Structure formats: C-alpha cells, structure tokens
Amino acid sequence: MGVGAQPTTFGIPGVAKYASFLKELPDSVQVRKKLLSAIERASLYPAGSPERKRLLSFVVVGGGPTGVEFAGELQDYVDEDLHKWMPEIADEVKVTLIEAMPNVLNAFSKKLWSYAHEVFTETNIDLVLNTAVKNVTDTTITAQKKLADGKTETLEIPYGVLVWATGNAPRDLTKSLFKKIPEQNTARRGFCPSIC
Structure with missing residues (x-):
C-alpha cells in the first residue's frame, strides 16, 4: 500500500491556507488559475499602483529542483507568451525565488548551483537567499x-x-504508524514496518 506524501509547510502560519503547492495535478490547475486571475486583476489598476505591483509579484518558496524549475518556467512564460499578449503587464511582472539556504540546488554540485544563480540573474528572477519564511x-x-x-x-x-x-x-496515516513501531525511531530511509 502506498499512501504517498504531502507538501511540507514546516508549521509556518498561513502557508496551508494561502500558498499553492506543486504536488498533484489539481495543484497545477490551481496555480494556473491564480496566475491568470492575478494578471487580469492587475490590468484593472493603473501602471505603477501598489496593488498592481503586488498582484504582479509571483513568489516561489523553495530552492530545490522543483522550485528552481518552476521559477524558470514561470519567467519563461512571462518573457515568451505574456509579453506577446500583454507587453505592458509582462514588463511589470516580478518573479522571486526565496530559499532559506545560502544557495539554490544545495544537494547538487557547486558548478550546477552557480550556473542556476547566473541564469536567474540573466533572466531577471530575483533570488532571495538565506531567507526563511x-x-x-x-x-x-x-x-x-x-x-x-x-x-x-x-x-x-x-x-x-x-x-x-x-x-x-x-501523511498523517504514516506518522501515526511511525509512532506504533519502535524500529521507526532509528530508520533513516522511510517507513520500516518490521525488518529494516
């Protein structure tokens, strides 16, 4: 039986209620709807207004492979697609990636994360490092x-x-099982029901 996993919020207040996740197909549909809604609502405000600026601020939290790839794809959407349809809006969009560690892609080689930093700089993605939400x-x-x-x-x-x-x-089911299996206290590679 596989019960899967769920996005981790680290217990940070407001994350579960206000953030969109990148875990399952419905999540991607929700992200798309929120992006399009923010763009449409921003177009109702005059250029330079604080509310327009806020609506066009797209923030990704997490500098692992998923967050880095999503931020890059989002900037690509702004530069390639949105710029054709709504250039005045596209010019005001700001994509920001927030990472708690000193670098993105920390589990990878220095060469790879250095390259990611360079690409973010070239594509105008705002990289905010050493920053914990x-x-x-x-x-x-x-x-x-x-x-x-x-x-x-x-x-x-x-x-x-x-x-x-x-x-x-x-998931909650897995956490409740963890508590019932003493061997789980020393398991380092996931769920260990009887023989590790």
Missing part, C-alpha cells in the same frame, strides 16, 4: 533574512501568487 497572509510574506554579519533582518514581501515548493512530508 516565518508567516504568510493573503497578500504578504514575512521572512527573516540572515545577513553576512550574522544578524537578521525582517522582510515584508507582498505577493499576488505564492507557490510553495519546499519538499514533502509524510
């Missing part, structure tokens, strides 16, 4: 950025669409 409302992300001197700075990041791509967690 602490709270999410329907319009704003509150995050703590670790500075070079070890101090932290609180950031308030307005957004129109928030996509959460920080990894997976076990």
Whole structure:
C-alpha cells in the first residue's frame, strides 16, 4: 500500500491556507488559475499602483529542483507568451525565488548551483537567499533574512501568487504508524514496518 506524501509547510502560519503547492495535478490547475486571475486583476489598476505591483509579484518558496524549475518556467512564460499578449503587464511582472539556504540546488554540485544563480540573474528572477519564511497572509510574506554579519533582518514581501515548493512530508496515516513501531525511531530511509 502506498499512501504517498504531502507538501511540507514546516508549521509556518498561513502557508496551508494561502500558498499553492506543486504536488498533484489539481495543484497545477490551481496555480494556473491564480496566475491568470492575478494578471487580469492587475490590468484593472493603473501602471505603477501598489496593488498592481503586488498582484504582479509571483513568489516561489523553495530552492530545490522543483522550485528552481518552476521559477524558470514561470519567467519563461512571462518573457515568451505574456509579453506577446500583454507587453505592458509582462514588463511589470516580478518573479522571486526565496530559499532559506545560502544557495539554490544545495544537494547538487557547486558548478550546477552557480550556473542556476547566473541564469536567474540573466533572466531577471530575483533570488532571495538565506531567507526563511516565518508567516504568510493573503497578500504578504514575512521572512527573516540572515545577513553576512550574522544578524537578521525582517522582510515584508507582498505577493499576488505564492507557490510553495519546499519538499514533502509524510501523511498523517504514516506518522501515526511511525509512532506504533519502535524500529521507526532509528530508520533513516522511510517507513520500516518490521525488518529494516
């Protein structure tokens, strides 16, 4: 029996309620609807207005393969497709990727994450590193950025669409089974029902 996994929110307030995930097919449909809705609503506001700027701020949280690829594809959609249909809107879209670690793609080689940083710079994706999300409302992300001197700075990041791509967690059924199997306390490779 395979019960799968679920997106992990790390218990951060507001994530489950306001973010879109990239786990299952309905998630991709929801992300598409939110993006199109934000673009349509933004077009009703005059250029330069704070609400238009917020609506056209698309934020991806999570610098692993899924978040990096999604941010790149989103910027590609803005540059290639949206620019043809609504150039004035496309020019105002801001794609931001937030990562808690010092680099994206941390599980990979330095060469790969260096390349990803270069591509993000060339394609105007705003890369916000060393930054951990602490709270999410329907319009704003509150995050703590670790500075070079070890101090932290609180950031308030307005957004129109928030996509959460920080990894997976076990489902509630699996977590309840974990608690009933003593061997699970030392298992390092997932669920271990009898013989590890």
